[in-house]
Amino acid sequence: MLGRYQPIVVANRAPLALEPADVYRNTPERLVKGAGGLVTALSSLASSTSALWVAVARDEADRALAARGDPAELVTEDGTTYRVAFVEPTPEAYDLYYNTVSNPLLWFIQHYLWDLAREPIVDTATLYAWREGYVRVNQMVADRVVAEALASAKPPLVFVQDYQLYCVPGMVRAALGDVRIQHFVHIPWPTPQYWTILPKSIRDAILHGLLGADVLGFQTRRDVRNFLLTCEENLGLAVDFRERTVFYEGRAVWVRNYPISIDVDGLLAQADSEEVIAEQARLLSWRPEKLILRVDRTDLSKNIVRGFLAYERMLDYHQELHGDVQFWAYLQPSRQDIDDYRAYLGSVLSVAARINRKFSRGGWTPIRVEVDDVMARALAGYRQFDVLLVNPIYDGMNLVAKEGVVCNRRDGVLVLSENAGSYEELGDFALTVNPFDIDETAEALYLGLTMDAPQKQARAERIRETVRAADINRWISLQVQDLRDLID
Ligand code: G6P
Numbered sequence: 332m333l334g335r336y337q338p339i340v341v342a343n344r345a346p347l348a349l350e351p352a353d354v355y356r357n358t359p360e361r362l363v364k365g366a367g368g369l370v371t372a373l374s375s376l377a378s379s380t381s382a383l384w385v386a387v388a389r390d391e392a393d394r395a396l397a398a399r400g401d402p403a404e405l406v407t408e409d410g411t412t413y414r415v416a417f418v419e420p421t422p423e424a425y426d427l428y429y430n431t432v433s434n435p436l437l438w439f440i441q442h443y444l445w446d447l448a449r450e451p452i453v454d455t456a457t458l459y460a461w462r463e464g465y466v467r468v469n470q471m472v473a474d475r476v477v478a479e480a481l482a483s484a485k486p487p488l489v490f491v492q493d494y495q496l497y498c499v500p501g502m503v504r505a506a507l508g509d510v511r512i513q514h515f516v517h518i519p520w521p522t523p524q525y526w527t528i529l530p531k532s533i534r535d536a537i538l539h540g541l542l543g544a545d546v547l548g549f550q551t552r553r554d555v556r557n558f559l560l561t562c563e564e565n566l567g568l569a570v571d572f573r574e575r576t577v578f579y580e581g582r583a584v585w586v587r588n589y590p591i592s593i594d595v596d597g598l599l600a601q602a603d604s605e606e607v608i609a610e611q612a613r614l615l616s617w618r619p620e621k622l623i624l625r626v627d628r629t630d631l632s633k634n635i636v637r638g639f640l641a642y643e644r645m646l647d648y649h650q651e652l653h654g655d656v657q658f659w660a661y662l663q664p665s666r667q668d669i670d671d672y673r674a675y676l677g678s679v680l681s682v683a684a685r686i687n688r689k690f691s692r693g694g695w696t697p698i699r700v701e702v703d704d705v706m707a708r709a710l711a712g713y714r715q716f717d718v719l720l721v722n723p724i725y726d727g728m729n730l731v732a733k734e735g736v737v738c739n740r741r742d743g744v745l746v747l748s749e750n751a752g753s754y755e756e757l758g759d760f761a762l763t764v765n766p767f768d769i770d771e772t773a774e775a776l777y778l779g780l781t782m783d784a785p786q787k788q789a790r791a792e793r794i795r796e797t798v799r800a801a802d803i804n805r806w807i808s809l810q811v812q813d814l815r816d817l818i819d
Contacts, residue, residue: 427464473502501543610711624716628665641772713738744779
């Protein structure tokens with residue numbers, strides 16, 4: 332169906348990032364996959380449909396990529412080509428859009444991260460950042476989409492992504508009128524009350540922007556319900572909860588959940604690559620008998636500190652495990668221009684150091700923290716863990732839970748937060764925890780490490796089957812099916 336159309340993927344991030352040459356490590360310049368689950372999933376859509384990808388140039392490295400062509404033809408190390416059209420806001424506008432509004436404000440609201448007794452403080456600076464940063468960058472992106480749509484020989488299908496670009500659907504609709512637009516929100520959608528943290532002008536503009544789309548996609552049924560409620564309660568719109576539809580300016584906007592997933596075959600091929608096998612050999616040279624793993628961006632929503640506190644409890648209760656177990660936290664640095672993120676990484680490191688001081692003996696270190704971003708190393712970890720800890724406070728989906736178990740070779744156990752989107756699909760086969768409860772998490776870590784082989788195998792197999800049955804192709808085809816129903 333997509334063949335008749337020109338798909339345009341619109342996201343803050345480009346699918347690839349430029350990693351400059353490093354003279355000290357003696358590594359050449361590389362084009363590497365961008366961070367986060369959005370890029371992981373959307374890359375499959377873009378490469379399988381020869382979509383044009385409209386992205387925002389985030390920094391000097393992106394501007395260097397933008398200088399390679401318009402759109403730039405970017406070829407990965409495995410030969411996949413992406414066509415990326417960059418918009419280039421001023422660094423000041425980008426900073427207000429990304430570091431003041433998108434993260435932390437919207438990200439913190441949508442993951443319930445604010446300690447409301449103290450933060451956030453909303454003032455005219457917030458409104459300024461909204462206007463001069465967020466809206467301005469959204470308008471630049473929308474203008475670029477409109478230009479590409481008008482230049483295209485085929486009718487465009489616009490796929491806008493995530494919380495950085497909430498105003499884009501409305502802006503594109505205002506310019507083009509009759510055009511098919513889908514917006515997918517990758518992160519949780521909170522309750523209507525929690526949105527009232529934002530000034531009315533901002534929270535209403537977010538809904539008006541989104542409702543410019545024909546179809547709104549979310550990760551889970553809970554997100555869909557919360558969105559419909561928000562339209563009804565905060566904007567007074569007519570909503571049909573059974574049909575999952577919002578009536579807006581004479582149009583019916585469909586609201587659906589499409590749980591995002593992974594490219595299982597592509598990932599498995601990558602997990603067998605020479606680079607990963609070399610990383611695995613390195614890992615095998617230090618791994619203890621039992622390995623607990625976590626792989627996360629250093630984001631407050633990921634709950635890394637409570638994960639360490641739970642592990643500390645487990646070591647308190649189970650002295651017999653000392654020396655035989657290690658917790659490897661493989662963490663990708665994230666959003667380090669934002670104070671809260673820098674402080675959070677500081678807490679992660681200091682809590683791990685305290686626990687290591689408390690228990691280390693005879694060459695055994697209970698926690699190994701690595702802050703780095705080498706995909707092959709994460710994949711080696713996926714192959715080797717005995718327990719994978721995924722305990723976010725709230726998370727849209729969390730693809731680590733899916734990737735990890737699919738790649739694992741030891742029937743490792745997944746310990747999963749009930750507030751991760753992936754809980755809806757995988758919860759029955761994981762050991763599920765309340766992410767705030769460190770005693771319950773300690774118990775789950777212990778159960779995972781000591782579970783008998785047949786039970787481990789049965790659980791891992793069910794997760795692998797579930798992910799296979801609902802992989803990234805299904806995520807794409809469900810959305811295409813709905814667009815087809817809409818167009819026909
Ligand atoms: C999450 C968000 C994405 C974002 C990614 C990485 O997955 O849903 O929109 O791209 O995190 O975050 P960053 O701010 O580095 O792009």
